[in-house]
Amino acid sequence: xxxxxxxxxxxxxxxxxxxxxxxxxxxxxxxxxxxxxxxxxxxxxxxxxxxxxxxxxxxxxxxxxxxxxxxxxxxxxxxxxxxxxxxxxxxxxxxxxxxxxxxxxxxxxxxxxxxxxxxxxxxxxxxxxxxxxxxxxxxxxxxxxxxxxxxxxxxxxxxxxxxxxxxxxxxxxxxxxxxxxxxxxxxxxxxxxxxxxxxxxxxxxxxxxxxxx
Ligand SMILES: [Zn+2]
Numbered sequence: 001x002x003x004x005x006x007x008x009x010x011x012x013x014x015x016x017x018x019x020x021x022x023x024x025x026x027x028x029x030x031x032x033x034x035x036x037x038x039x040x041x042x043x044x045x046x047x048x049x050x051x052x053x054x055x056x057x058x059x060x061x062x063x064x065x066x067x068x069x070x071x072x073x074x075x076x077x078x079x080x081x082x083x084x085x086x087x088x089x090x091x092x093x094x095x096x097x098x099x100x101x102x103x104x105x106x107x108x109x110x111x112x113x114x115x116x117x118x119x120x121x122x123x124x125x126x127x128x129x130x131x132x133x134x135x136x137x138x139x140x141x142x143x144x145x146x147x148x149x150x151x152x153x154x155x156x157x158x159x160x161x162x163x164x165x166x167x168x169x170x171x172x173x174x175x176x177x178x179x180x181x182x183x184x185x186x187x188x189x190x191x192x193x194x195x196x197x198x199x200x201x202x203x204x205x206x207x208x209x210x211x212x213x
Contacts, residue, residue, distance in 0.1 A: 035129030045174035
């Protein structure tokens with residue numbers, strides 16, 4: 001029996017995740033650099049992310065030195081493009097008002113001197129892969145070293161239950177992207193709909209995996 005694939009998410013129709021996609025008009029465009037190992041990961045959250053954001057492009061690879069699309073984006077947003085990566089120079093993203101900050105976490109996030117210093121960011125790059133693969137992509141691509149680096153504050157709990165990560169509270173690419181955009185656009189509520197849908201997506205994945213056994 002042939003397994004019919006959904007034309008949108010490229011997954012078998014009984015495992016189609018398109019129903020979980022929402023429609024968010026993100027003001028800040030997102031570029032996802034996806035490690036090739038992640039492409040076939042049916043658990044991957046990036047397909048849900050790309051279907052839900054109006055401005056989100058995925059580039060698959062490991063070494064992007066000759067990648068015209070990435071080089072074009074770096075030039076287009078020169079000085080205003082930021083990589084979400086915990087380098088030693090990374091700036092912690094914060095909301096510019098306490099009300100927004102109270103919205104999404106019970107934890108006391110550390111208020112740093114860089115608070116709300118996100119106004120100049122016009123595009124973000126995220127790395128999709130395990131920590132090891134993300135590190136590899138970062139190390140291989142010198143063009144990513146020269147741009148601004150941003151990180152999320154500690155203490156954001158992950159809703160991701162499918163893939164156990166070794167690091168506590170490691171966020172999926174979808175969650176990290178939502179939390180980053182919410183802070184840069186200073187609008188926590190806007191991205192809650194996708195995070196809520198993500199919880200349902202997780203439950204669906206788990207039931208699907210159980211049924212397969
Ligand atoms: Zn689908």
